[in-house]
Amino acid sequence: MGEAEPEEAEADDDGGLIPSAVTMIRLLVAWAFIALGLLDLVMGLDDPRFVIFHVVLLGSGLVLLTLGLLEKRPSRYAYLAGLVIGVAGLAIGGANGFPFPMSHPGHAVADVLFWGCAGLFAVLLATVLTPAHRAAPRHPAGRHTHAEARAEIADDENVGGLP
Numbered sequence: 001m002g003e004a005e006p007e008e009a010e011a012d013d014d015g016g017l018i019p020s021a022v023t024m025i026r027l028l029v030a031w032a033f034i035a036l037g038l039l040d041l042v043m044g045l046d047d048p049r050f051v052i053f054h055v056v057l058l059g060s061g062l063v064l065l066t067l068g069l070l071e072k073r074p075s076r077y078a079y080l081a082g083l084v085i086g087v088a089g090l091a092i093g094g095a096n097g098f099p100f101p102m103s104h105p106g107h108a109v110a111d112v113l114f115w116g117c118a119g120l121f122a123v124l125l126a127t128v129l130t131p132a133h134r135a136a137p138r139h140p141a142g143r144h145t146h147a148e149a150r151a152e153i154a155d156d157e158n159v160g161g162l163p
Contacts, residue, residue, distance in 0.1 A: 033061030078126035086119030
């Protein structure tokens with residue numbers, strides 16, 4: 001019962017460099033959204049469009065921060081729902097100028113960010129509302145699944161109990 005071999009230690013790792021980097025970027029963006037949303041809300045509540053934008057930014061930061069706590073991963077359909085909401089909102093909202101008129105390049109970036117965050121909410125909602133897919137437990141061929149059946153099979157290496 002010594003220390004784990006290097007191969008075993010790597011197998012116990014949660015995935016390597018890429019998933020760790022994605023998690024780090026997600027958390028950095030989350031904290032940036034939270035900080036910007038809170039800071040801008042504290043600065044003033046003058047224009048309702050700005051308030052809505054910063055509440056969505058703050059909410060998106062909170063969603064990104066807690067995304068790792070979900071019991072299941074988003075499905076392809078959840079991502080598709082988020083993409084549809086984001087693109088449709090950008091097309092419809094951009095034509096109407098919500099949350100900002102897209103005539104200014106800075107407003108165009110804010111609109112893309114806003115509707116991307118709305119798509120993130122759709123991904124979260126679709127993930128939470130869909131039932132988790134539970135695969136049937138797999139048992140190797142020839143192995144019994146109940147303790148009683150396993151107890152009846154005795155090998156020479158097992159301790160059989162008292163004589």
